[in-house]
Amino acid sequence: MLTLALVSQKGGCGKTTLAVHLAAYARQQGLHPAIVDLDQQASAYKWNARRAEGNELSPKLDATKATADKLEHLKNLGIENGIDLLILDTAPHANREAALAAQSADAVLIPCRPATFDLDAMVSTLVIVRATGKPAAIVLNAARRGKRKVAEAREALESIGATVLQTVVHDWVALEDALVDGRAVHEYDPQGKAAEEVALLYRDVTMLLATTKQKERATV
Numbered sequence: 001m002l003t004l005a006l007v008s009q010k011g012g013c014g015k016t017t018l019a020v021h022l023a024a025y026a027r028q029q030g031l032h033p034a035i036v037d038l039d040q041q042a043s044a045y046k047w048n049a050r051r052a053e054g055n056e057l058s059p060k061l062d063a064t065k066a067t068a069d070k071l072e073h074l075k076n077l078g079i080e081n082g083i084d085l086l087i088l089d090t091a092p093h094a095n096r097e098a099a100l101a102a103q104s105a106d107a108v109l110i111p112c113r114p115a116t117f118d119l120d121a122m123v124s125t126l127v128i129v130r131a132t133g134k135p136a137a138i139v140l141n142a143a144r145r146g147k148r149k150v151a152e153a154r155e156a157l158e159s160i161g162a163t164v165l166q167t168v169v170h171d172w173v174a175l176e177d178a179l180v181d182g183r184a185v186h187e188y189d190p191q192g193k194a195a196e197e198v199a200l201l202y203r204d205v206t207m208l209l210a211t212t213k214q215k216e217r218a219t220v
């Protein structure tokens with residue numbers, strides 16, 4: 001089982017949106033994913049609750065609400081229950097919980113909007129994540145059309161030593177609309193650009209997690 005934590009101190013950058021999309025896409029790829037919702041708002045958990053029971057196109061996933069002190073127990077449960085990919089959605093402004101989530105993950109994904117306030121807030125997130133020593137990458141999310149903002153954000157983040165994924169997730173109404181009835185975009189508009197970007201993000205995340213595993217094997 002591999003564990004991915006979505007972490008950012010900045011509210012509204014897309015942690016939950018990307019967490020549920022990655023989980024649903026992993027299921028479509030034949031994995032057995034599970035979501036641990038560490039945010040009291042429980043948006044990811046509620047999204048899963050809206051998924052239709054028995055609908056084979058968008059069936060309910062394994063999802064639970066928890067606090068970070070339960071993570072080790074939940075990871076053990078996940079292994080026992082044959083979960084392949086555990087996705088941790090975290091709350092903003094929660095240093096300790098975010099740090100514990102990152103600590104218990106194999107890799108950390110940090111969504112960041114390519115906008116000034118989001119970039120300013122990134123330093124505190126990077127401090128928390130770097131302290132865990134876990135592999136981490138930023139994904140530029142909800143980017144508007146046009147390359148300039150994305151290029152500037154990438155440059156600013158790389159100048160402070162951050163890894164920024166090649167895949168950029170743009171601002172797609174479909175990403176939001178799909179969630180209304182508990183779907184993800186590849187279950188809602190599978191041929192659309194948003195679904196294509198989620199698939200590319202999933203590929204990048206899989207590679208990030210695979211690198212971690214390879215390193216672990218190399219050190220054993």
Ligand SMILES: Nc1ncnc2c1ncn2[C@@H]1O[C@H](COP(=O)(O)OP(=O)(O)OP(=O)(O)O)[C@@H](O)[C@H]1O
Nearest residue numbers: 011012013014015016017092142170171172175176
């Ligand atoms: N790529 C995107 N395209 C369009 N809308 C997006 C995208 N990513 C996120 N959003 C929208 O932005 C809002 C905030 O997203 P989300 O709730 O996923 O952020 P969050 O980081 O989980 O927030 P919080 O820190 O409050 O938990 C939501 O309305 C969501 O639908």
Ligand SMILES: [Mg+2]
Nearest residue numbers: 015016039043
């Ligand atoms: Mg959230």
